[in-house]
Amino acid sequence: MANDAALRSAIVWLAVIIVLVGICTLSLKKMMITYAFGMVGISGILLPDWDYFDRGFSRWCYPVTAEERAALLARRTGLKRYRIYPMRVIIYTSIYGFGLYKWWTFISS
Numbered sequence: 698m699a700n701d702a703a704l705r706s707a708i709v710w711l712a713v714i715i716v717l718v719g720i721c722t723l724s725l726k727k728m729m730i731t732y733a734f735g736m737v738g739i740s741g742i743l744l745p746d747w748d749y750f751d752r753g754f755s756r757w758c759y760p761v762t763a764e765e766r767a768a769l770l771a772r773r774t775g776l777k778r779y780r781i782y783p784m785r786v787i788i789y790t791s792i793y794g795f796g797l798y799k800w801w802t803f804i805s806s
Contacts, residue, residue: 703743704739704743704744707739708739711731714731714735715728715732718731718804722804727803727804730800730803731800734796737796738793738796741789741792741793749761751769752765
């Protein structure tokens with residue numbers, strides 16, 4: 698992972714959310730569920746090697762070459778860095794939306 702600061706700040710925010718859940722619900726079980734859900738969520742977004750997955754689907758079976766990595770780094774300037782792929786957005790929205798719904802119903806019960 699290239700940006701460790703993003704990972705650290707995500708984990709700190711998760712800790713704040715866990716403390717708030719613990720204060721509001723007084724339940725260690727709900728705190729542990731929040732921790733597990735948060736870590737899975739963080740690892741699903743921040744940890745994958747997006748340079749690897751931003752290539753064509755047919756190239757996923759092969760390692761990223763030095764030339765491909767240099768070309769990807771050269772394209773990462775400004776807003777071009779954040780490419781929005783509709784299928785990825787749909788999949789992430791549905792998976793994380795369902796997970797957040799289940800987490801909220803568990804926490805609020």
